[in-house]
Amino acid sequence: MKNIIYTVDYCPYCKAALKFLKEHNVNFEQVRIDDDEENMRRQLGEKYRIEGTVTVPQIILNGEHIGGYTDMIRRYEKGDLKVEQKD
Secondary structure, three states: OOOEEEEOOOOHHHHHHHHHHHHOOEOOEEEEOHHHHHHHHHHHHHHOOOOOOOOOOEEEEOOEEEEOHHHHHHHHHHOOOOOOEOO
16 A cells, blocks of 8 residues: 655654654655646645545545654554554
8 A cells, every 4th residue: 555645845743743753664655746736735635525625635645644753653653653664
């Protein structure tokens, strides 16, 4: 399954999520949405059925939509987060 993180350059939560994934040896694809942010946020909301404001980062691990940085950390701390690591 694929790990994807949607980010924008100015976002501190995006930077924290990227750091976390790298420190935990997670193989992922980063998709920067800076060039078409408004449209991409709308598309992400539709694709992942996000209600309300679509924030970044949006994190998909093993094909499952996790949510944002705090969602990922909460699941990690509960032991409820399994990710595909680099070989």
